[in-house]
Amino acid sequence: MKIADGCGNNCSYCTIPMIRGPFRPTDSREVEKSVDHVVRQGAREIGLVAQDSGAHPDLTGMLDRVILAHPEVWFRLYYLHPAHFPKGLLKLLETRPHLAPYVPLPIQHASGRVLEGTARRYGPARITRIMEDLEGLSREVAVRFTVITGYPGETTGDFAALESFLGRWRSLRHIAAFPWWPEEGTREYLRAAAEGDAVAG
16 A cells, blocks of 8 residues: 655666656555555555655554554555664564564665765665664564665675675565666766766667
8 A cells, every 4th residue: 555656865876756756645644544445345464655655754653553443454564765764663563563573675785885876865874773773672573675786886895895784684584686777867877978887778
């Protein structure tokens, strides 16, 4: 179930803001009405999804209300941009057994240099704090990372830093790794074209 559309992060490599427009959260009351409706239709597991769920201004309050209203339903949250990871989610993960202990984090990289190039607006320290908080919970969680490899300017040292970071966490259960691709119209595509870097035709 969509809780927002669009994205306002404007990462250097991504076309989503151009395709879907700026971030637009769905009103919490509308989400709660939609949850009520699908539960009456028989839903017993509901995924709440957005490109950047943590940017929803009422994410944790809305999530807590639907969980308490429907204790028979299993809720799962999708796509938590590390820059907007809500601290209140930690308490919900620990105290609400029908919130799936699953945290999808599109970290993209663990090298500060690469993250700066992607314009993700956080560094390795931010991801580290999130992971330490998650692994400090009394409830075991499963984390999924999304990462990009081969980003322009990535060195062997940057890649080694990513490998090392991925090996640190007992809660990391799944890694989705993608090679960088020059998406036409993005800032990284335009930079690469202007500077004569290889750009796929």
